[in-house]
Amino acid sequence: MTVRTFIEAVREGMAQEMRRDASVIVLGEDVGKKGGVFLATDGLWAEFGDDRVIDTPLTESMIVGTSIGAALNGLRPIAEIQFADFIFPAFNQLVSEAARMRYRTIGASCVPMVVRAPYGGGVHGAMYHSQSVEAFFTHIPGIKTVVPSTPYDAKGLLVAAIRDEDPVLFLEHKKLYRSVRGDVPGGEYTVPIGRAVVRRPGRRLTVVAYGLMVHYALEAAEKVADEGIDCEVVDLRSLRPLDRETLLGSVRKTGKCLVVYEDNRFGGYGAEIAAIVAEEAFDYLDGPVSRIAGPDSPAMPYNHILEDWFMLNPAKIADAIRKLAAY
Amino acid sequence: MTVRTFIEAVREGMAQEMRRDASVIVLGEDVGKKGGVFLATDGLWAEFGDDRVIDTPLTESMIVGTSIGAALNGLRPIAEIQFADFIFPAFNQLVSEAARMRYRTIGASCVPMVVRAPYGGGVHGAMYHSQSVEAFFTHIPGIKTVVPSTPYDAKGLLVAAIRDEDPVLFLEHKKLYRSVRGDVPGGEYTVPIGRAVVRRPGRRLTVVAYGLMVHYALEAAEKVADEGIDCEVVDLRSLRPLDRETLLGSVRKTGKCLVVYEDNRFGGYGAEIAAIVAEEAFDYLDGPVSRIAGPDSPAMPYNHILEDWFMLNPAKIADAIRKLAAY
Amino acid sequence: MTITGQEGDRKAGTLAAEYGLADADLLAMYRTMALARALDERMWLLNRSGRAPFVISGQGHEGAQVGIAWPLRRDHDWVAPFYRSIATCLVVGMTPRDVMLAQFARASDPSSGGRQMPGHYGHPGHHVVSVSSPVATQILHAVGIALASRIRGLDQVAMAIMGEGSSNQGDVHEGLNFAAIHRLPMVLVIENNGYAISVPAARELSVRDVADRASGYGIPGVVVDGTDVLACYTASREAVDRARRGEGPTLIEAKVTRLTGHSSDDQQSKYRSESELAEGLTHDPLPIFRAQLREAGVLDEAAEAAIATDVKASVEGATSFAEAAPDPEPAGAMDHVFGDPAAGEPPPPWHPTPGGASGSGGGLGA
Amino acid sequence: MTITGQEGDRKAGTLAAEYGLADADLLAMYRTMALARALDERMWLLNRSGRAPFVISGQGHEGAQVGIAWPLRRDHDWVAPFYRSIATCLVVGMTPRDVMLAQFARASDPSSGGRQMPGHYGHPGHHVVSVSSPVATQILHAVGIALASRIRGLDQVAMAIMGEGSSNQGDVHEGLNFAAIHRLPMVLVIENNGYAISVPAARELSVRDVADRASGYGIPGVVVDGTDVLACYTASREAVDRARRGEGPTLIEAKVTRLTGHSSDDQQSKYRSESELAEGLTHDPLPIFRAQLREAGVLDEAAEAAIATDVKASVEGATSFAEAAPDPEPAGAMDHVFGDPAAGEPPPPWHPTPGGASGSGGGLGA
Numbered sequence A, B: 001m002t003v004r005t006f007i008e009a010v011r012e013g014m015a016q017e018m019r020r021d022a023s024v025i026v027l028g029e030d031v032g033k034k035g036g037v038f039l040a041t042d043g044l045w046a047e048f049g050d051d052r053v054i055d056t057p058l059t060e061s062m063i064v065g066t067s068i069g070a071a072l073n074g075l076r077p078i079a080e081i082q083f084a085d086f087i088f089p090a091f092n093q094l095v096s097e098a099a100r101m102r103y104r105t106i107g108a109s110c111v112p113m114v115v116r117a118p119y120g121g122g123v124h125g126a127m128y129h130s131q132s133v134e135a136f137f138t139h140i141p142g143i144k145t146v147v148p149s150t151p152y153d154a155k156g157l158l159v160a161a162i163r164d165e166d167p168v169l170f171l172e173h174k175k176l177y178r179s180v181r182g183d184v185p186g187g188e189y190t191v192p193i194g195r196a197v198v199r200r201p202g203r204r205l206t207v208v209a210y211g212l213m214v215h216y217a218l219e220a221a222e223k224v225a226d227e228g229i230d231c232e233v234v235d236l237r238s239l240r241p242l243d244r245e246t247l248l249g250s251v252r253k254t255g256k257c258l259v260v261y262e263d264n265r266f267g268g269y270g271a272e273i274a275a276i277v278a279e280e281a282f283d284y285l286d287g288p289v290s291r292i293a294g295p296d297s298p299a300m301p302y303n304h305i306l307e308d309w310f311m312l313n314p315a316k317i318a319d320a321i322r323k324l325a326a327y
Numbered sequence C, D: 001m002t003i004t005g006q007e008g009d010r011k012a013g014t015l016a017a018e019y020g021l022a023d024a025d026l027l028a029m030y031r032t033m034a035l036a037r038a039l040d041e042r043m044w045l046l047n048r049s050g051r052a053p054f055v056i057s058g059q060g061h062e063g064a065q066v067g068i069a070w071p072l073r074r075d076h077d078w079v080a081p082f083y084r085s086i087a088t089c090l091v092v093g094m095t096p097r098d099v100m101l102a103q104f105a106r107a108s109d110p111s112s113g114g115r116q117m118p119g120h121y122g123h124p125g126h127h128v129v130s131v132s133s134p135v136a137t138q139i140l141h142a143v144g145i146a147l148a149s150r151i152r153g154l155d156q157v158a159m160a161i162m163g164e165g166s167s168n169q170g171d172v173h174e175g176l177n178f179a180a181i182h183r184l185p186m187v188l189v190i191e192n193n194g195y196a197i198s199v200p201a202a203r204e205l206s207v208r209d210v211a212d213r214a215s216g217y218g219i220p221g222v223v224v225d226g227t228d229v230l231a232c233y234t235a236s237r238e239a240v241d242r243a244r245r246g247e248g249p250t251l252i253e254a255k256v257t258r259l260t261g262h263s264s265d266d267q268q269s270k271y272r273s274e275s276e277l278a279e280g281l282t283h284d285p286l287p288i289f290r291a292q293l294r295e296a297g298v299l300d301e302a303a304e305a306a307i308a309t310d311v312k313a314s315v316e317g318a319t320s321f322a323e324a325a326p327d328p329e330p331a332g333a334m335d336h337v338f339g340d341p342a343a344g345e346p347p348p349p350w351h352p353t354p355g356g357a358s359g360s361g362g363g364l365g366a
């Protein structure tokens, strides 16, 4: 075990898998000499060379489409999209091609590919460097979407994603990169895709979150604990496939559920979580399934005052917890 | 009043607005001489000529991006995407540009543009000519999404969309084009965007639907009426902005809500409706907010047996109503 | 050079030798074209008799398709075709049964098990990338396949094929640029039939020849007459050889005629004049190639009749087989959304063998 | 031809006349470049002193920007610029205050009211299309603006501007093709600085000159030296005139040097050698144009000093004004998601006036 930052864990996961399996390659904008704009791939080019760490032109559809082709012919590409906000030019390749290859070939072809993308706000990235994009992809059957919140999960889920036979969208919250540290085993391990984890056990109310919001939810839970509100915090980790058992098990126990997500509220991923809980835990609910999410403005503004207005934080989450607990 | 098919109403709406206002143009693949693959624009090229009815190259991003530019410079483009399934290459222009122009210019610029797209299944269109795409767009602040279910609404909402100062995605269910007829006033009128309508009053259970599913829901309601289940059917019409009052008013009255949508279930538009109802009508609910939707397979298969398996129909909806009514 | 043929024909072998082929190749090429055409015509008959709701065909494109696919190494090189590529798919190993099973959308359809529309061919065994409906996406799959071929030292060439209308999509620009930067073993084939559904070339393309686009990527662009099967063959052989030698991609544009409507849903008389349609018939590659082979003494009446009989039987057989084949079951409709997780077992790693091109010196950085 | 200047300089006016300009134009061009540079340098100072978290600049690009924007008719023609376009925006009417208000993200920032990152300029009044972060999208907006200009008979030219890395995006292919088919009044400008962040041209582009792409659309492609302001001016004037005459789009590529890191978040020493960076300094357009104007007798020491003082005051004034300006209020953060529905009133219709180009004969079908 070594203490690592989130981004070190991401880097270590890639490097180890690239050493283990020469079919793993990395491609994207600035991933080579520069090591990526966040330095997630720093050192990989020096170790693995031009063939396996490919600086691409500024063309996201090409990055994803070429990765699909490479995956069809025996490679396991890890494509980096520089910011999740810039994944939209590749949307057609992801939805129409990557997600459907297995289904439309009745299992004869598959696309073992990871698309890594830094997402999320609170880093002065403004309207186009702050977005949460998970809602668009979690709606698509055939793509897995994973959002780790800890360095341990970042490495373990990334290794699992690289070894997965299906396309995996791997979303890394930019604000976690250097702000969060944790124990990470030096050796090989995986965290299975499709399993949530209870980060904080509690009995009064379930808070469901993922990515950066897990940390804010935990802070909020600490705040309200002093007031006697005992929250359980569920970290979904894998948004699709979803671990329904852990989710519903928790809500059936606590009887109350608050879904937290940073993205715009309307039609966000948390809507699906809320809908599932509302339908499948109805008999156990003693308060409305509630959501706290980003406002429905077109992306996060730059000015720090407006950014603070947009971003969730532990205080806002604590307020929502109090309101629901008091129901 | 004249009886018109759905597609005739769409065509009449465009033609009348083009006569009224020379800034309205139509562009898209095959919209000219051929009149569109469904003949929605049939006759427009003959009447308005090459300048205002533009057969474009096979490039959806260009169709939308150019429409944005034209809208910035005084035109009101109606862009046709040949099948909603082919809107994904234009996703970046829609999300990043059309939807954000007003917000990022603090209201100084706007994009009065309509994107018409035939959507939906049950027409032997298979995986790429059957899709429901509304969930991707209703999540985006800055774009309005409208789905008419009757010829009257098709014309009235289309005229409202053309006159709107913001981008409107106008989804037309292919299966309604020729199968549904109704009274359509010959003169100018609009149906305001943002208002739902109760298609069938009832007291026991609310069924929420849009597009083709409204018709199936009404048929299902008739079936179960004989069994004493008195359903109210709400046709949302405008998915964003959403008419919360009509939706919540109905559920608060009936105490039960079934959300019907043709799209894949997980993360579909109906999830947001279910989440809103579950949160805001909680005290009135005497059964779980339920959803019936398409299965979570990557799009609709071609073979007619599999297509039937995928598509909702009145019988499946009636079953879901019975189940919820018996709760 | 004159070679006396077995049937005493003075010229037999001459034409083939000019192209580095044998007479048997020419006959096989002709047979494949005739087979593609016959299958295609049968689909329309099935459509008209209400037994096949949708047809999309390659009539008029077969000469270019057969000539261009011929130089590929079967089950080794890759193709990423499009919905008109019946003849292409037959060349690289798909069978009339495969085509008809797709047409009837049966459970045993190897392309998609009846999940896709007819014409959306695919066959990983024969290295045919599954066709999807959104056009032009496949160029990037071919580029990625070529990239993997290079990195893994597999010596494979990847060929992407599409219409001229589709060549205007952004993916084509992005794919050609990347393939050219890395000199990947890739060939882009444009079958230019002058229309994207109803939109004529002048409204889809700002240049007369799509091949003119090649110079913007620093790669060769070649225009061939799609009714000249052997010219198509030659252009393709050069491009494939060049790709295999590591000299990078080529853009081949074959001028062809669409002899049918865009699909069974289209009425082309609405946008093409009678005289244009009549003129189109004179560019049918099948009679042109037939006449060329007759003239060259490769094909005599007996051989032609034998091929016709054989093709007919093959189409009959494939049709009745496919029509009788079972439909897919709804019980399996949720299969293959995701793969089965391999129970914790990591996939076996791959490492280059010492001789492979991805050892020192042979890779992308070179 | 020698003209005696007011200050007794033998050569004054000669250089300007060669380009169809007056000395006052040359001085104004020089002043705009100097102003852009001074604003830019001030941003970096603000960044280093912790008063501006993010800077993206146009240092090295100013010569090309001023020369190329100069032929545009102010508040009539349109530009769809990118994040390095400070000088471009100044030429077409934006002010140092506008630039600094964006830098400080203040409520009164006309570009976005502080909603976008610095460098994302926009000003509908001056016909500057709002810059977004996803690159290359703006080419299509310029194409659409040009289309509307044509249809509405407005006689406007639309200019889109971006880097060479961005030119590889699919939208550029789609946009050039459509603009060329319809000969729209559009100019695409590529400011080629040899890098897309850290990726050198050889890994982004398969050809040396982006201008080579033009022939694939049947339009002129021109390469200009971005340190030669007047060559840039000439190339642009020809393209703008051509566009206005209805002869269609032109692609202009200006070779420039990026004198700074990609942005304040980038360390370019990681991927550019010291010698390369030193070499880059010799391509700074500002001293080159200054020397040219001195040599031509347009600029003497006094004039230079006066401009320097003036520029300095302008930058000071803009900076302190903007720094003191109020931040936006959260209360308004939800404004302008959608427009206010105009209370049932339909928008006033527009109809072409008889003289307009969209009357008979002048339109797209021509």
Ligand SMILES: Cc1ncc(C[n+]2csc(CCOP(=O)(O)OP(=O)(O)O)c2C)c(N)n1
Pocket: B029, B058, B060, B082, B086, B089, C084, C133, C134, C135, C162, C163, C164, C165, C166, C167, C191, C193, C194, C195, C196, C197, C258, C262
């Ligand atoms: C992205 C996308 N947009 C639209 C369509 C609908 N469509 C199918 S084929 C076609 C025309 C294709 O023309 P071309 O590439 O020239 O090929 P051809 O059919 O002429 O052989 C169109 C518009 C599609 N399949 N994909």
Ligand SMILES: Cc1ncc(C[n+]2csc(CCOP(=O)(O)OP(=O)(O)O)c2C)c(N)n1
Pocket: A029, A058, A060, A082, A086, A089, D084, D133, D134, D135, D162, D163, D164, D165, D166, D167, D193, D195, D196, D197, D258, D262
């Ligand atoms: C679609 C998209 N992908 C990635 C980025 C991140 N990014 C911003 S600028 C840039 C490089 C642009 O290079 P170039 O077009 O040459 O312009 P330059 O910055 O060199 O002037 C990149 C990759 C982006 N803004 N948009």
Ligand SMILES: [Mg+2]
Pocket: C163, C164, C165, C191, C192, C193, C194, C195, C196, C197
């Ligand atoms: Mg064509």
Ligand SMILES: [Mg+2]
Pocket: D163, D164, D165, D191, D192, D193, D194, D195, D196, D197
């Ligand atoms: Mg650059």
